[in-house]
Amino acid sequence: MEALRNSQTHSFENGNQEQKTNPFAEFQHKKEAEKRRAELFFQARQQEWSKVFSSKEKQTEKRIDEIRDQLKNLAKQVKTLDTNLLKAVESPIVQAGIYHESFLVHIQKMIQIFSLKVQEANSWLEMYNGRSAKKGVYWSMAKSKGNSYTQSNERAVATSVG
CATH class of the missing domain: 1.20.5 (Single alpha-helices involved in coiled-coils or other helix-helix interfaces)
Structure with missing residues (x-):
């Protein structure tokens, strides 16, 4: 009981009035400050991770789009190959020779x-x-x-x- 009374009384030292602080309140204040600091840390970490993951997702999406474009170009090239092949095979041969045979082979x-x-x-x-x-x-x-x-x-x- 006396400790509680002493914690709530004012002491006079060298003519200055200083209020003694409550150890429990001081501990609770430190605990709250630590909790806020931890929350800020976790929020900053979460933002950092979300930026990292979103950039990786964007890179993946970009890479997928590039591959799709390449596949479309390959499909166009195959169609062009088909038409060029038909032209080469159906072109009339005026004088048959070893060149034409090796070309077709x-x-x-x-x-x-x-x-x-x-x-x-x-x-x-x-x-x-x-x-x-x-x-x-x-x-x-x-x-x-x-x-x-x-x-x-x-x-x-x-x-x-x-």
Whole structure:
């Protein structure tokens, strides 16, 4: 009780009146200051992380757009190749020679190599599109039925990798 009374009384030292501070209030004030400092730190960190992630997302989106443009250009080049190939094959040969034969054989080999890559790319794209369609069905069912669909044991077994 006396400690409480002493903490609330005023002391006079050298003619100056100084109020003794309450240790609990001082501790609480320090605690609040520390809490505010921690909140400011976490806010600054969150802003920094959001800037980093948003810049990475922007870079990814930019890279995806660049790749799409490159693919569009490649598709145009393939169409141009098709028309040029038809012109080369259908052009009349006035006097047949070894040059014409080797030219057509060279084109044939290049087209065979090209067609192997095209077939591989087509099969890969078909598989990708099929998987994307399945994912769309899964997520539409998950959206309509909710957790009962996504959390069901039968569904977990059906979609498990192993």
